[in-house]
Amino acid sequence: MKHKLRQQIEKIISLTDEEFDVVLNHxxxxxxxxxxxxxxxxxxxxxxxxxAEGLMKSANMKPDGKEHIVQFAMEDWWITDPEAFHxxxxxxxxxxxxxxxxxxxxxxxxxxxxxxxxxKMEHFFRKKATAGYIGLxxxxxxxxxxxxQDRYHNLLEEYPGLIQRVPKTLIASYLGVSRETLSRLANx
Amino acid sequence: MKHKLRQQIEKIISLTDEEFDVVLNHxxxxxxxxxxxxxxxxxxxxxxxxxAEGLMKSANMKPDGKEHIVQFAMEDWWITDPEAFHxxxxxxxxxxxxxxxxxxxxxxxxxxxxxxxxxKMEHFFRKKATAGYIGLxxxxxxxxxxxxQDRYHNLLEEYPGLIQRVPKTLIASYLGVSRETLSRLANx
DNA sequence: CGCGCGATTGAGTAATTTCAAATCTAGTGG
DNA sequence: CCACTAGATTTGAAATTACTCAATCGCGCG
Numbered sequence: 001m002k003h004k005l006r007q008q009i010e011k012i013i014s015l016t017d018e019e020f021d022v023v024l025n026h027x028x029x030x031x032x033x034x035x036x037x038x039x040x041x042x043x044x045x046x047x048x049x050x051x052a053e054g055l056m057k058s059a060n061m062k063p064d065g066k067e068h069i070v071q072f073a074m075e076d077w078w079i080t081d082p083e084a085f086h087x088x089x090x091x092x093x094x095x096x097x098x099x100x101x102x103x104x105x106x107x108x109x110x111x112x113x114x115x116x117x118x119x120k121m122e123h124f125f126r127k128k129a130t131a132g133y134i135g136l137x138x139x140x141x142x143x144x145x146x147x148x149q150d151r152y153h154n155l156l157e158e159y160p161g162l163i164q165r166v167p168k169t170l171i172a173s174y175l176g177v178s179r180e181t182l183s184r185l186a187n188x
Numbered sequence: 189m190k191h192k193l194r195q196q197i198e199k200i201i202s203l204t205d206e207e208f209d210v211v212l213n214h215x216x217x218x219x220x221x222x223x224x225x226x227x228x229x230x231x232x233x234x235x236x237x238x239x240a241e242g243l244m245k246s247a248n249m250k251p252d253g254k255e256h257i258v259q260f261a262m263e264d265w266w267i268t269d270p271e272a273f274h275x276x277x278x279x280x281x282x283x284x285x286x287x288x289x290x291x292x293x294x295x296x297x298x299x300x301x302x303x304x305x306x307x308k309m310e311h312f313f314r315k316k317a318t319a320g321y322i323g324l325x326x327x328x329x330x331x332x333x334x335x336x337q338d339r340y341h342n343l344l345e346e347y348p349g350l351i352q353r354v355p356k357t358l359i360a361s362y363l364g365v366s367r368e369t370l371s372r373l374a375n376x
Numbered sequence: 377c378g379c380g381c382g383a384t385t386g387a388g389t390a391a392t393t394t395c396a397a398a399t400c401t402a403g404t405g406g
Numbered sequence: 407c408c409a410c411t412a413g414a415t416t417t418g419a420a421a422t423t424a425c426t427c428a429a430t431c432g433c434g435c436g
Contacts, residue, residue, distance in 0.1 A: 060329055068329060069332075071325075086322070115314075123303065126314035130317045133317055133320045137259075137324060141256060144258070167413085168415070173332070175332075176331060179416095336424075355381085357383085365425090367383080368383090368425075368427095374383095378435105379435090380433100382433090383431080385431090386427105387426105392424090393421080396418090398415105399414100401414075402411100403412090403413105404411085406410100
């Protein structure tokens with residue numbers, strides 16, 4: 001499990017064994033079961049998660065009971081409510097497991113400590129945040145400039161594996177269309 | 189002009205006069221006129237801009253000739269095509285000035301040098317990237333969960349100044365609706 | 377005054393939603 | 407192996423929402 005985290009980090013910076021030990025000490029490996037909730041909407045957020053195995057989703061529940069998925073995270077992805085996590089506010093999202101999942105958790109305190117202890121990690125997190133920003137900007141362009149159908153095909157191309165692993169209802173929620181519309185779209 | 193940049197940075201980290209001199213040496217202050225293009229779509233991207241005064245927009249032009257605005261940036265904001273800037277790819281966006289604008293430009297090379305020279309700046313840029321990520325995630329939630337009308341009112345609340353400064357056609361493009369629809373929405 | 381740009385309005389069309397009902401599928405217990 | 411159930415997917419029809427295209431209005435500026 002550890003080596004996945006190390007590989008992920010070493011895609012961006014290189015670490016000695018000693019350094020990686022320090023890094024690892026700031027994380028905690030946790031195992032969750034399918035359907036288990038990891039972050040509750042309207043609660044404070046303790047952790048940022050790096051997923052080593054499994055799949056989670058982050059979704060906002062509106063007062064009218066509708067659920068809107070803003071992110072899926074599978075192996076090698078990070079997930080939390082970044083706003084609540086970094087600013088200490090209450091979470092806008094519920095994050096739960098769509099499969100049994102193993103994830104490395106990181107508290108904000110440990111994240112900041114780690115950046116102090118190993119400045120290269122600050123660089124790592126900067127690159128990660130930048131990459132995340134880039135990804136979201138693409139998604140926004142997709143929303144303003146594409147019809148639902150194109151957004152769907154886009155998703156198929158970018159994350160072909162996802163469709164196999166999650167029910168279409170959730171894909172619809174992620175794309176911002178009703179499940180009926182998605183169903184019609186998917187069959188041309 | 190310099191003091192605005194310094195204030196912006198010192199919201200997150202603190203700098204000695206000497207350190208700020210080093211920072212400043214990595215930037216170049218530039219003045220642009222209204223309508224001037226700062227980054228061309230399909231061109232490589234040299235700079236990230238911190239806007240000291242004025243207003244720019246970043247927009248993608250589709251083959252069918254339709255323009256989709258992904259970002260406005262006014263005083264105290266940063267703007268570039270982050271993907272092209274950081275990855276050295278060609279820009280997906282044209283960035284131009286909606287008003288006469290003064291901006292501090294930063295090359296990727298200087299950004300990385302600056303992070304090496306003053307590690308606190310790496311921290312600054314990480315925080316900035318994180319804040320940017322948070323902002324985009326909010327916007328995405330807005331897209332999946334709100335109707336066009338709510339998105340418009342949202343925008344009014346978040347950036348009340350913007351409406352006064354840019355034509356409604358551009359607001360419509362930013363919200364992902366036609367200008368006619370926005371017009372109808374705006375008058376209830 | 378008259379031009380040009382932005383904003384508005386109207387009418388018809390297309391896309392999407394909603395609600396209800398019908399199917400389909402995987403897993404369970406008998 | 408079959409019947410049953412819960413969840414997921416699909417389909418239909420009406421209602422809503424947004425789009426397009428065209429025409430008009432309003433205003434600032436030369």
